[in-house]
Amino acid sequence: MPTLAELVDLLHGWYPPATADSWDAVGLVAGDPEQDVRKVLFAVDPVLPVAHEAGEWGAQLLVTHHPLFLKGVHGVARTTPKGRTLGTLQDAGCALLTAHTNADQAVGGVSEALARAVGLTDLEPVIATSNDQLDKLTTYVPVAHADLVREAVGAAGAGVIGDYDSASFSSRGEGRFRPREGAHPTIGEVGSLEVVDEVRIECVLPRPARSRVVAALLAAHPYEEPAYDVVELADPGLAATGTGRIGTVAGTTLGEFAQRVAEALPRTSTGVRVGGDPGRVVRRVAVCGGAGDFLLDAVRRTDADVYVTSDLRHHPAAEFLEQDGPALVDVAHWAAEWTWLPVVARKMAEALGDTVETRVSAICSDPWTALHTGEER
Numbered sequence: 324m325p326t327l328a329e330l331v332d333l334l335h336g337w338y339p340p341a342t343a344d345s346w347d348a349v350g351l352v353a354g355d356p357e358q359d360v361r362k363v364l365f366a367v368d369p370v371l372p373v374a375h376e377a378g379e380w381g382a383q384l385l386v387t388h389h390p391l392f393l394k395g396v397h398g399v400a401r402t403t404p405k406g407r408t409l410g411t412l413q414d415a416g417c418a419l420l421t422a423h424t425n426a427d428q429a430v431g432g433v434s435e436a437l438a439r440a441v442g443l444t445d446l447e448p449v450i451a452t453s454n455d456q457l458d459k460l461t462t463y464v465p466v467a468h469a470d471l472v473r474e475a476v477g478a479a480g481a482g483v484i485g486d487y488d489s490a491s492f493s494s495r496g497e498g499r500f501r502p503r504e505g506a507h508p509t510i511g512e513v514g515s516l517e518v519v520d521e522v523r524i525e526c527v528l529p530r531p532a533r534s535r536v537v538a539a540l541l542a543a544h545p546y547e548e549p550a551y552d553v554v555e556l557a558d559p560g561l562a563a564t565g566t567g568r569i570g571t572v573a574g575t576t577l578g579e580f581a582q583r584v585a586e587a588l589p590r591t592s593t594g595v596r597v598g599g600d601p602g603r604v605v606r607r608v609a610v611c612g613g614a615g616d617f618l619l620d621a622v623r624r625t626d627a628d629v630y631v632t633s634d635l636r637h638h639p640a641a642e643f644l645e646q647d648g649p650a651l652v653d654v655a656h657w658a659a660e661w662t663w664l665p666v667v668a669r670k671m672a673e674a675l676g677d678t679v680e681t682r683v684s685a686i687c688s689d690p691w692t693a694l695h696t697g698e699e700r
Contacts, residue, residue: 324678327418328356330363330384333674334422337667338432342452342564343425348390353409354418360384363671365664366684367657369419373684374408378415380682385412386667388433388660390421426663428452430563431670433612436663438568440587441580441610441631448565449609449621452558456530461523462540462551463498465510469522475543480532491526498550509545527556567611567618569625577603577629577650584631584652588662591655591687592694598640599650605629609649612659616640623648633659657689 325333331351343349352369364382366373369391377385391405399406412419426432428448438446460481464472473491476482482490498521502508511517528536533553540551572580578601585595605628611618615632616639622630627649633656640651668681 324359324361325675326356327351327354327358327360327384330360330671330679331356331420333671334386334420334667337670338422338425338429340425342428343423347424348393349421349423349425352391352419352421353413354384354420358383358416358418360418360679362680362682363668364417364682364684365668366686366688367660367664368688369408369421370686370688371404371408371411372686373688374411374415374417376684376686377417378411382415382417382682384418384420386420386422388421388423388426388663390423391419422667426667427612428564428566431666432564433660433663434566434568434610436666437612437631437659438570438608438610440662441584441608442572442587443568443570443608443610444572446568446570448563449567449569449611449618449625451563451565456558457527457556458530458533459525459527459554459556460536460540460551461525461554462544462549463496463521463523464549465498465545466495466520466522468543468545469493469524472540472543473524473526475539476526476528476536479536479539481528481536482526483529484527491524493525494523496521496523507547509547530555567609567615567622569607569609569622569627571606572608573606575605577601577605577652580605580608580629581652584654588654588658589687591658591689591691593655593689593691594694596653597651598644598653599629603628603650605650612663613656619643625649631659655689655691657687 340350360383362382363384363386364377365386367388369387399409401407401410427434477489482488484490498519501516502511502513504513506513510519577599581595581597607627608629609622609625609627610631614634616635619639629650629652631652633654635653664683668683672681
């Protein structure tokens with residue numbers, strides 16, 4: 324039986340907290356890391372009915388997509404909704420973990436789950452984001468010391484490209500300098516212009532390792548004042564992670580595709596709203612789990628025939644449709660993100676076998692409970 328700490332590490336490996344948006348609140352919210360976990364419940368929202376379900380089922384961990392504490396609070400008394408939810412979980416000995424925007428962008432995350440649920444294939448991000456932010460280090464070293472410096476920066480984490488390490492590029496040239504008063508040159512004398520046979524060394528490094536690599540360079544370099552520069556490399560846009568997903572469906576119409584979406588998602592009172600000609604041909608589809616009007620401009624620049632997302636506002640949606648871009652399909656926020664729950668539950672079951680039992684909550688936490696069209700009048 325795994326511990327809570329082991330399950331946290333597993334989930335964070337799939338959905339790294341460092342990839343969450345800066346405003347977000349993800350990770351372990353409550354629970355003892357040393358606690359054993361036999362049952363894990365998955366839900367979209369950490370609301371009181373879900374907390375009761377976790378307790379009644381005997382779960383030791385509740386994993387939700389939305390945070391319980393997205394904004395700061397000054398207390399968790401049971402006179403408040405959040406306090407009642409947290410208290411119910413604590414009474415049941417159930418921990419709480421949130422995977423929010425870090426799960427949105429990930430491979431096997433929320434947007435990908437929504438895309439597959441509505442039948443998309445050949446998926447790629449609408450906006451690709453690499454988790455591997457890279458720098459390039461360039462320095463100039465006397466020939467006799469080049470190997471020493473290469474080894475030092477390599478040991479500090481530079482020069483790794485995929486399955487290769489010790490990767491660098493070198494070119495020969497002349498270094499020129501004149502030591503001034505107060506200098507203690509390794510080569511040359513104060514006041515005299517020196518010309519030194521040097522090697523230009525270039526290598527890539529993970530951005531988080533920058534300070535460590537630069538420190539190693541300065542310690543290994545023979546010069547009192549080494550010349551070097553660090554340049555941040557642009558994201559190549561080839562990553563499988565990123566915001567939203569775009570993919571392909573067999574040729575259909577907007578009306579038929581919207582019906583497919585309605586059948587694929589859990590039923591809600593608001594159903595599926597459509598903006599566009601029902602007879603429009605649909606082959607390419609963009610999706611974004613959750614509130615997706617922030618992605619409208621990026622979707623317009625793709626070859627998508629329709630964009631599926633949630634919480635579209637009146638004016639942005641109207642202006643988007645007026646520009647002859649993709650059609651729009653607006654679905655319930657809760658329903659779109661619910662599609663991720665079976666994916667992560669299955670992934671955990673496959674990783675841990677019968678040591679952990681998983682369950683997806685069927686409680687609908689969509690805030691809208693009824694739809695009145697006035698047709699009965």
